[in-house]
Amino acid sequence: MTRQRKTLFDKIWDAHVVKSSEGHPDAVYIDRHFIHEVTSPQAFDGLRKRNVKVFNPSRTTATADHNVPTIDQHLPIKEALSRHQVETLRKNCKDFGVELYDLGHPYQGIVHIIGPELGLTLPGMTIVCGDSHTSTHGAFGNIAFGIGTSEVEQVLATQCVLQYRPKTMLIDISGTLSKGVVAKDIILYIISKLSASGATGYFVEYAGDAIRNLSMEARMTICNMSIEMGARGGLIAPDETTFNYIKGRKFAPQGDTFDRMVEQWRQLKSDPDAEYDEVVRFDAGDIAPMITYGTNPGMGMKVTDRIPTLNELKDITEQPSFSKSLEYMGLQPGAAILGQAVDYVFIGSCTNARIEDLRLVASMVKGKKKASNVEVWVVPGSKQVEKQAREEGLDKIFEAAGFQLRQPGCSACLGMNEDKIPAGKYCISTSNRNFEGRQGPKSRTFLASPLSAAAAAITGKVTDVRELV
Known part of the structure; x- marks a missing residue:
């Protein structure tokens, strides 16, 4: 076409x-x-x-x-x-x-x-x-x-x-983000609105001033979870933020070649009035710190909300899987998650293990101690992130707070290595999936932002990060 x-x-x-x-x-x-x-x-x-x-x-x-x-x-x-x-x-x-x-x-x-x-x-x-x-x-x-x-x-x-060529979807997020809301909250909010299959068959372009004002690392968090609403992928038009991030990196174009490439990259944007198969718009001001309560990333809500009841589900055919999911999680319809005790906090994965994520966590926990009932793993996404974290003294902040700074890898994002959450335990995770057994057999996962994960590490329970920021 x-x-x-x-x-x-x-x-x-x-x-x-x-x-x-x-x-x-x-x-x-x-x-x-x-x-x-x-x-x-x-x-x-x-x-x-x-x-x-x-x-x-x-x-x-x-x-x-x-x-x-x-x-x-x-x-x-x-x-x-x-x-x-x-x-x-x-x-x-x-x-x-x-x-x-x-x-x-x-x-x-x-x-x-x-x-x-x-x-x-x-x-x-x-x-x-x-x-x-x-x-x-x-x-x-x-x-x-x-x-x-x-x-x-x-x-x-x-x-x-x-x-096969996918269809196209525009997701526009405009307005001003509230205190305590970061990129992970934006994408969890979008998925909670569209569902885990709401973008199936589409390739998504994220746009709007709330997206444009994000750093590159925050934009990567948004695009990372496109698949979690069924999309084939997601992209954001490049701009000065993009070019400044790329400049000087090891294998990026250098010198005059870089300047010539930037002129080409400036042309990479949708035409005015470009035709999309679907357009969705959200108000950034409506987004709050988010958390999942079920066993797919679409089962998410504002941290201060209550879990839906069966009667509140939009689709009656979802009721059996919804009930099965809550039974697995040990949660009740209509209940609050705020204040729910957690056992583990995992800060890492390809969604949230970049240096900005680690800085966010360090800014929250500096001078504080983790709760005695929680084990906290901070896993940098690469050797370069690990090196930078140590050079900036973040390792000292984590150590003083009782957090473990580990070596790079996918870690507890998925139960494919030694870092598994034990059966029945609750983990607040900055990763991208909360499927049954994803973090270890019979483990229970709440997806949240690095800020929310850090808050839970300090309080030992699901916490509204706005109370601590």
């Missing part, structure tokens, strides 16, 4: 279509392919069986993140499956000539954090990874989305991927 007035998504997609045939998926060229240890082994095995090389190794970047421990990374990995996954990644990258940022490397970290901080993620690109939260990179004004293992093999072999 050709539009007269194009969205930013349309412009980037059209520029990367290698072949298009009606009724079939487009063959889309991929500028940057990120891989990690979980979704790449079968793809490399497929290449071996067909005796195919990686088409362009220089456009593929690998790191170890999902299965890695966050303590004693210099020692062999204890869990046998995790150790095997990481060792397999090492062998595959060596055999196929792919750059790997392994444990101990100064650039190692969560795949969606190292790309932007190294200057590998740039406006106007197409970016894929065998990971659903690849949409994070869309904060820079590019098309970034997660792909399956068979598609990882496609990209390794051809530097292209077959994809």
Whole structure:
């Protein structure tokens, strides 16, 4: 479908279509392919069986993140499956000539954090990874989305991927954010309004002055969770904030080349009156500190609200899953969560493990002590974030508060490594998913912002952060 007035998504997609045939998926060229240890082994095995090389190794970047421990990374990995996954990644990258940022490397970290901080993620690109939260990179004004293992093999072999063109949605957030409200609250609010499937089939562009006023790291948090409302991905048009963030980074264009690229990047915006398939608008002033109460990210509410009752659900067909979810969480319809005791606080993941997130937490807890009933893990998203946190003295603030500052990795975002929340325990998490067992078998997860997580760490319970700010 050709539009007269194009969205930013349309412009980037059209520029990367290698072949298009009606009724079939487009063959889309991929500028940057990120891989990690979980979704790449079968793809490399497929290449071996067909005796195919990686088409362009220089456009593929690998790191170890999902299965890695966050303590004693210099020692062999204890869990046998995790150790095997990481060792397999090492062998595959060596055999196929792919750059790997392994444990101990100064650039190692969560795949969606190292790309932007190294200057590998740039406006106007197409970016894929065998990971659903690849949409994070869309904060820079590019098309970034997660792909399956068979598609990882496609990209390794051809530097292209077959994809049906998604529909487009504009989400406009305008107005002024209230005290204590940060980027994670914005995206949790949006998902609570649209539901966990409300953007299925769409690629979302986030716009409006509330979005435009966010830092790059905050924009990454917004785009990161696009998948949690079913969207294929999310993006934000680049601007001076974007260009200033990229400038001087390790693999970003330098000098005159950078200046020329910025002039090109300035053109990356939707046309006036561009045609979207769906437009949604929200008032930033209505957004409050948010928290989830169920087992999908759409089951969220303002921290001062009460859990809905069965009769308050918009769709009667949701009642069985709603009841099952609350039973799993040990919560009651119509009850408040404010004041609910928590056992663990996890600050990390590709959603909220950047240096700004750690600074936010440190600003909240400086001079305070964690509650005696809570264990707190702070897991930086990369070696560079860890290094910067230590250089700024954040590690001392965390240590004095009784928080554990660990080494980089996906950690307790998902139960795929040693950092698991025990069965039945409640965890306030800055990650992106609260599915049953996501953080460990029978663990219970409340999703919230870094500020809200820090407040819970200090009080030992779900707290309205506005009372402490």
